[in-house]
Amino acid sequence: GENVEQHPSTLSxxxxxxxxxxxxxxDSASNYFPWYKQELGKRPQLIIxxxxxxxxxxxxxxxxxxxxxxxxxxxxxxxxxxxxxxVYFCAVNQAxxxxxxxxxxxxxxxx
Amino acid sequence: xxxITQSPRHKITETGRQVTLACHQTWNHxxxxxxxxxxxxxxxxxxxxxxxxxxxxxxxxxxxSVSRSNTEDLPLTLESAASSQTSVYFCASSDGSxxxxxxxxxxxxxxxxx
Numbered sequence: 001g002e003n004v005e006q007h008p009s010t011l012s013x014x015x016x017x018x019x020x021x022x023x024x025x026x027d028s029a030s031n032y033f034p035w036y037k038q039e040l041g042k043r044p045q046l047i048i049x050x051x052x053x054x055x056x057x058x059x060x061x062x063x064x065x066x067x068x069x070x071x072x073x074x075x076x077x078x079x080x081x082x083x084x085x086x087v088y089f090c091a092v093n094q095a096x097x098x099x100x101x102x103x104x105x106x107x108x109x110x111x
Numbered sequence: 112x113x114x115i116t117q118s119p120r121h122k123i124t125e126t127g128r129q130v131t132l133a134c135h136q137t138w139n140h141x142x143x144x145x146x147x148x149x150x151x152x153x154x155x156x157x158x159x160x161x162x163x164x165x166x167x168x169x170x171x172x173x174x175x176s177v178s179r180s181n182t183e184d185l186p187l188t189l190e191s192a193a194s195s196q197t198s199v200y201f202c203a204s205s206d207g208s209x210x211x212x213x214x215x216x217x218x219x220x221x222x223x224x225x
Contacts, residue, residue, distance in 0.1 A: 001170070006153075034213070043201065043216040044154065089153060098144055098169065099214060103153035 002027045004092050006102030013080050015111045023090035023102050024072040033066060033073045034099070036089045044089060048075070080109045114138075117202050117217040124224055130189040132220045134202030142205045143185040144214065145169075145177060147198040154201065160185055192224045 003026040034049035115136040156169030205214040
């Protein structure tokens with residue numbers, strides 16, 4: 001089955017810095033790559049996603065890049081703010097299967 | 112507003128007891144999922160369903176069962192609860208094809224097995 005590796009497991013940055021989280025996956029047939037944000041005690045919520053026919057997607061301060069050849073994709077957050085502090089999960093799936101998640105990255109943004 | 116709700120939100124049970132966690136969605140979504148979240152393991156897929164009468168095993172299905180008798184509900188049953196099943200359980204749902212659609216999570220059910 002699909003295997004998703006996410007790094008780093010924890011990330012601490014200063015307010016205003018950029019943060020990058022990377023995920024690798026094993027199945028070349030995977031074609032959908034969302035990112036979820038989970039605040040403490042809350043449910044995970046989708047923040048951005050990308051499909052395999054696109055290399056990059058941006059939404060204000062967040063962006064996701066996909067390298068299908070190398071089987072990895074990354075979340076980029078620019079101009080980080082304290083409210084960006086949360087756990088971030090990448091996920092992967094392909095047609096006919098359910099989302100498989102990475103183990104998560106705890107991002108701490110200090111002011 | 113349409114929603115996905117889980118109950119109970121918090122439960123403490125004893126080892127060996129049968130426990131059922133309810134999940135109800137009002138979006139009329141075809142696909143429903145159960146995940147468990149544990150520190151250091153992220154979100155792991157337990158079972159999922161494409162539609163009524165359909166169920167499939169996920170990564171960590173041992174000790175759990177689900178049934179899908181209607182579109183709205185996917186209850187998760189722990190046949191004989193074990194301490195290793197202490198976790199936060201999230202139900203989720205999505206529309207359309209199984210791949211490539213946003214999944215929406217419920218608020219979670221905190222289960223403690225003592």
